[in-house]
Amino acid sequence: MSGAAAAAGSPALAEHDHLLRTRGVEHALDGFVSGCAFSRDGRTVCFATAEGRIALAASDGGAWREIEAHDGSILSLAPDAGPSGFVSGGDDTVLNRIDAEGGVAPIAKGRRWIEHVASFPGKPGSGAGGLIASAAGKQVELRDAAGTLVKTLEHPSTVSGLCFDAKGKRIAVSHYGGASLWFTASKSDTPRRLEWKGSHIGVVLHPEGEALVTAMQENELHGWRLSDGHNMRMSGYPSKCQSMAFSRNGRWLATGGAEAIVLWPFFGGGPMGKAPTELAGVPDAVAVRVAFHPQHDIVAAGFSDGTVLMSDVGTKRVLPVCGAGRGAVSALSFDASGTRLAFGTESGAVAVVDLSAKS
Amino acid sequence: MSDAPSNTLVPVTVLTGYLGAGKTTLLNHILTANHGRKYAVVINEFGELGVDNDLVVDADEEVFEMNNGCICCTVRGDLIRILGALMKRRQKLDGIIVETTGLADPAPVAQTFFVDDAVREKCRLDAVVTVVDALNLPARLSDSAEARTQVAFADVVILNKCDLVDEAGLAALEERIRSINRPVRIHRAIRGDVSLADVLDQGGFDLQRALEIAPDFLEDESHSHDEDVSSLSFEVREPLDPRKFQAWIGQVLQEQGGNILRSKGILSYAGEPRRFAFQAVHMMADGDFVAPWKDGEARTSRIVFIGRDLNRPRLRRGFEGCRA
Numbered sequence: 001m002s003g004a005a006a007a008a009g010s011p012a013l014a015e016h017d018h019l020l021r022t023r024g025v026e027h028a029l030d031g032f033v034s035g036c037a038f039s040r041d042g043r044t045v046c047f048a049t050a051e052g053r054i055a056l057a058a059s060d061g062g063a064w065r066e067i068e069a070h071d072g073s074i075l076s077l078a079p080d081a082g083p084s085g086f087v088s089g090g091d092d093t094v095l096n097r098i099d100a101e102g103g104v105a106p107i108a109k110g111r112r113w114i115e116h117v118a119s120f121p122g123k124p125g126s127g128a129g130g131l132i133a134s135a136a137g138k139q140v141e142l143r144d145a146a147g148t149l150v151k152t153l154e155h156p157s158t159v160s161g162l163c164f165d166a167k168g169k170r171i172a173v174s175h176y177g178g179a180s181l182w183f184t185a186s187k188s189d190t191p192r193r194l195e196w197k198g199s200h201i202g203v204v205l206h207p208e209g210e211a212l213v214t215a216m217q218e219n220e221l222h223g224w225r226l227s228d229g230h231n232m233r234m235s236g237y238p239s240k241c242q243s244m245a246f247s248r249n250g251r252w253l254a255t256g257g258a259e260a261i262v263l264w265p266f267f268g269g270g271p272m273g274k275a276p277t278e279l280a281g282v283p284d285a286v287a288v289r290v291a292f293h294p295q296h297d298i299v300a301a302g303f304s305d306g307t308v309l310m311s312d313v314g315t316k317r318v319l320p321v322c323g324a325g326r327g328a329v330s331a332l333s334f335d336a337s338g339t340r341l342a343f344g345t346e347s348g349a350v351a352v353v354d355l356s357a358k359s
Numbered sequence: 360m361s362d363a364p365s366n367t368l369v370p371v372t373v374l375t376g377y378l379g380a381g382k383t384t385l386l387n388h389i390l391t392a393n394h395g396r397k398y399a400v401v402i403n404e405f406g407e408l409g410v411d412n413d414l415v416v417d418a419d420e421e422v423f424e425m426n427n428g429c430i431c432c433t434v435r436g437d438l439i440r441i442l443g444a445l446m447k448r449r450q451k452l453d454g455i456i457v458e459t460t461g462l463a464d465p466a467p468v469a470q471t472f473f474v475d476d477a478v479r480e481k482c483r484l485d486a487v488v489t490v491v492d493a494l495n496l497p498a499r500l501s502d503s504a505e506a507r508t509q510v511a512f513a514d515v516v517i518l519n520k521c522d523l524v525d526e527a528g529l530a531a532l533e534e535r536i537r538s539i540n541r542p543v544r545i546h547r548a549i550r551g552d553v554s555l556a557d558v559l560d561q562g563g564f565d566l567q568r569a570l571e572i573a574p575d576f577l578e579d580e581s582h583s584h585d586e587d588v589s590s591l592s593f594e595v596r597e598p599l600d601p602r603k604f605q606a607w608i609g610q611v612l613q614e615q616g617g618n619i620l621r622s623k624g625i626l627s628y629a630g631e632p633r634r635f636a637f638q639a640v641h642m643m644a645d646g647d648f649v650a651p652w653k654d655g656e657a658r659t660s661r662i663v664f665i666g667r668d669l670n671r672p673r674l675r676r677g678f679e680g681c682r683a
Contacts, residue, residue, distance in 0.1 A: 032447040050447035073448055091416075091444060112417060113444070137419070157421050158437055176423050176436060199423045199436040217436065217475070218426050239476060346447075 016307070016323030024321075024353040025061025029053070033344025035077030038335035039084045040121050044100045045342050046086045047331065047350045048074035054088065056102055059340055061352040067102045070094060076117040081130025081145040083121075089114025095134045097147065107147040112137035116161060120168035120184075128168050131184060135159035140173055142184060153182055153191070161202040165209055174203035174214045179224070181212060194224045196231065202242070207250045211266060215241040219257065221264075223271070232272050234264055238286070243332075245292040245299070252277075252313060254299045256287035261301045261311060280311040280318045289332035289343070300341055302329025308343050321353055368483040369446070370560050371455045373468045375509045376490030377499055378461030381519040385490055385551035385558075386458060394555055396453035399445050401438065403460050414452075416441055420460060422467045425474060432474070432642060433467040439475045446481040454559055455482065462505050465489075465512040466620070466641055473643035486561035489513035490551070494523040496532055500539075504587075510539050511588040511620045511665045514561060521547045540665050541590040542623075588620070591671050592663035593678045598629035599660050600683040607677050608637070608644065616642030618669070624662030627652065629683035637662070 020026065031051035038045050038059060047055040052070040057063055070090030077088045084100040087107070095108045095117065114136050122130035122145060130145030140153040140162055157176035164171050164184075173180045173191075176199055180191040200214035200222065211232070213223040219240055223232035241257030246266075253264040253271070260281030264271040282303045289302035297313035305324035311317065327347025334341055339356040376382040386400065399414035421437040438457065445452065457468055465487050472484040489509045491499070496518075499506035510516060516536055521529060533545050546557045604626065612619065616639075623638040637646040652658050662678055 031449050034447060050444075051449055073444060075444060115440070115444075158419060158440070160436075160440070176421060197424070198426050199434075199439075201436075216426075217423075217434070217439070 016320040019320065020308075020322040020351060020353060023355070024351050025057075026349065026351045027055065027057070027061075027064055029055055029066070029344070029348040029350055031348050032346050033331045033348060033350055034074050035088075036331040036333050036342045036344050036350065037077050037079050037086055038333060038340065038342065039086065039100060040079050040336060041083040042335045042337055042340075044084060045335075045340070045352050046077065046098065047342070047344050048077040048088055049348070050074065052090065052092070054086075054098055054102070054104075055350065056098070056100070057352065059335060059352065060354065065102055067098075067104060069096055069098060069104050075113055075115045076134075078117045078119050078132075079121075081119040081121055081132050087117050087119060087132055087134070089117045089134055089136075093136065095141075107132070107143065108134070108141065108149070110136045110141075116159060118162050118164055118171075120164040122168065131164065131168055131171075133162055133164070133171055135162055135173070138175070140171070140182075142171070153180070154189075155180055160200060161214070163203055163205055165205045166207045170205070170209070172203050172205045172212050174200040176200070179203055179212055179214055181226075194229065196222050196224075198222075201240070202244065204244045204246055204253070206253075206266060207246055207248065210250060213244060213253060215244060215255075215257075221255065230272075234271055234276070236276075237262070243287075243289045245290050247292045247297055247299075247313070248294055249297075252292075252297065252299075254290045254292055254301075256290050256301065258287060259283060259285065261287050261290060261299055263299070263313065277313075279313070279316055280309055282307045282309075282324075285324070289329050291332045291334050291341075294334055294336055294338045296338065300332060300334065302332045302343055302345075304328045306345060306349075308332070308341075310341070322351070369452050369455060369481060370485035370562055371442070371457060371472065371482050372485050372559055372561075373465060373487045374456055374458045374490065375463065375465050375487060375512070376461065376517075377492070377495075377503070377506050377509065379495070380461075380490045380492040381517075381548075381551050382458060382461075382490045385517060385519070385548075385553065386456065388551045388553070389456065389555060389558065392555055397450065398559075399452050399455045401441055401455065401457045403458065414445075416445075420463060432470060433464075434474050435467045435471045438468065438471050439478055442478050442482055454485070456559075464505065464508060469512070469640040470643050473640065473645055483562065485559070486514040487512050488515045488517060488558050488561075490517045490519055491536075493518050493520045493529060493532060493547075497535070500535065507539060507588045508620065510536055510543075511590075513540060513543050515558060516540075516543050516545045517548050517551070517553055517558070518545055519548045519551060522549045539588045539590065541592060542663050587667050588665065589667075589669065590663055590665040591669050591674060592661060593675050594659050594661045595679055595682060596657070596659050597682045598627050598631075598658065599681045601628045601631075601635070603683075604628075604681040607681055608639075611674070611677060612639055612642045612644055615666070615669075619664050619666035621665045622663065624660065625649075626660040626662070627658035 031049035035048040050073040054069040072092040086098040091113045116135040120131040132143040138155045161174040178195040182191040199217040202215040219237040220235035237257040243256040260278035263277040285303040285305040287301045291300045300310045306326040308321040310319045326349035327345035331344040344350040418437045425432040626635040632651045633648040636649045
């Protein structure tokens, strides 16, 4: 990793910090930043650390406060199903709800690390209520927005990732040997099992439900077209892909795992038989976190050297957010409206950047 | 190969042993000893340990096959996740101990340290420690392939329950252990009361000395107990050509890696002042330059293979063919 001193001393790299300096708020936490998220109402930003602490701020970067939320590391963080607040899982085996004021209320305590959490906000007027999913060992526990356990989903091995679809109708779970796709409202206890040999270490769902994609231990992705179960292989990565995100319309899947942001086309027959597009590489670094803008075809990426940037898929124009030197990026998130970007690093640097058009 | 200097990597000790050999007693002993150091322990069953330790992690032994064309390459995926999470904590651990279940093959645990880049950046496999029960070991070695494999894999064998066997019996047992695994370090114990220095942080232990233990057994077959697992070691006094060695060992492990449980060596490369330390688990190999040869020291390259159906003359000719 390139040193912080070199970055600070280099005018070229300092220039890369322009956006962060002019439109961002930086803060330092003590510990590895294991997650960041905006509340669904966009008013609060939250960072979690491997030291068990939560840092909350107003989404404009004001009013920072830190709280002790877990007795151990925080392994997972997501916005709560409701408009404000968050849910967090730790190696203390506790699932917590964190309110916008910093109050911590345990939802559940189990026997295993809570390694993954996700939530769905519900659809007002449609009858679909909010949901919270948390993974501990081989089980995923599905709760309603109030935190009441609705059902427990069993898997053949430890869960390595989970996500809801855009409508909250299905939940995808990755594990050894493939992935499981469950209907959240179904009374049935059997998921659709998608099988592919090996260790699957993360999962994303196409926003229109067309495909499910997992990252694999062997530096590649595996996908299933959900209409017919057709297998897709996306390989060629120099390192493990730790982060994936679909664009809002589902045309592109952005991933880390290479020097550049790798974009797989999910249109015109792709990704099968198509080469991926590469955006905005950082030499001698690896993209470790990616996030798609919630409205536009713009990807944000955090790199192993601390660089954070955004790139426009159409024009391939790159907008640097900050240069190297704050530690490898370990958390990255847009808010729901796409007007703010938050990130955190392994060294405890955190920041919120305002992306809104200046009036 | 990791760029990080090996002394900044967290040492991981793999603790194996047949059911009832005394692994849990040994773990309790390690965790309650007043050593002032911080260890995380990855176990398979809660409840057995009598100590309250916030860094006891309950894991399932989840083994999967890598799709990397290496037929015997199985890996513990749960360990990749757990080690990754532990390494995020600010307080640096002095070590991690991974306990395996009684019948477990140590290979997947050991191979995990070769396969995953994130693990290799932060952790190193320090030693495989196998706890055996002095009273029941002869029977286990005779009736259990798993027990033989665990002894063969070990860097350290803890010969436990020594109070139940007389001195002659212990000496015979040690000889039998060495007939399987010649360079292994053996420590006698009663109720798991070993010195922690004999179990943890064995990386400082000089592999060269271990390989020197009995250089003259090289062609000596008298230790054979007709075990299906045995060890062979070879030495070459002349400097080696690194390219010849890499090509040869690569081919040996590719062809016979299924039968070669472990191999390790200290090598003298031509024109290189530092010693090259090599080790492999089945087909997965790793190596790095370590401390330089001392002035006046004989720069003898030594290598040992522990495994089944090893062809001594062929391996010896191959190793000797690596001379520069």
